[in-house]
Amino acid sequence: xxxxxxxxxxxxxxxxxxxxxxxxxxxxxxxxxxxxxxxxxxxxxxxxxxxxxxxxxxxxxxxxxxxxxxxxxxxxxxxxxxxxxxxxxxxxxxxxxxxxxxxxxxxxxxx
Numbered sequence: 001x002x003x004x005x006x007x008x009x010x011x012x013x014x015x016x017x018x019x020x021x022x023x024x025x026x027x028x029x030x031x032x033x034x035x036x037x038x039x040x041x042x043x044x045x046x047x048x049x050x051x052x053x054x055x056x057x058x059x060x061x062x063x064x065x066x067x068x069x070x071x072x073x074x075x076x077x078x079x080x081x082x083x084x085x086x087x088x089x090x091x092x093x094x095x096x097x098x099x100x101x102x103x104x105x106x107x108x109x110x111x
Contacts, residue, residue, distance in 0.1 A: 001080040003041055003108040004087040006094070008075045011101025026095035034079060039090060042078035049074075074101070078108070 014020035034040050049072060053064035065072045074096075081087035084107055091103040 001082060002087075002110075004079050004081055004084070005106045005108060006044075006077040006079060006087075006091055007073050007104040007106065008077075008094070008096050009073055009102050009104060011074065011096045011099035013099075023095060023099070026098070030093050030095060031077070033093065034077075034090060039079045039081060040077070041080050044075055044077040046075040047073060 014023050031040065031043055035043075049065070051063075051065055053062050054060070055062075079087060079090065081090060084105065087107075088105045091105055094103050096103060
């Protein structure tokens with residue numbers, strides 16, 4: 001089994017606390033299902049939308065990521081799968097798709 005990171009990008013925020021609770025229940029069910037099948041290595045955490053970006057040789061610090069960006073990383077999960085194809089297939093159950101978001105599936109390099 002290899003390790004992969006799911007990076008959750010975009011998606012609309014719930015309109016009400018009730019919708020937020022329903023969304024959270026979908027996420028918990030999906031992550032529990034992955035865990036029961038031996039795919040969860042680390043459930044990860046949601047990420048705040050604020051932050052800083054450090055770039056270039058001068059290591060310039062700017063505000064970011066930018067709120068207007070539709071692909072801000074909103075969280076991550078570390079999973080185990082036999083290959084990239086299986087990891088991508090497993091991501092299809094993610095509730096983020098219901099709100100217009102996406103899952104970026106990235107292999108973790110072995111060092």
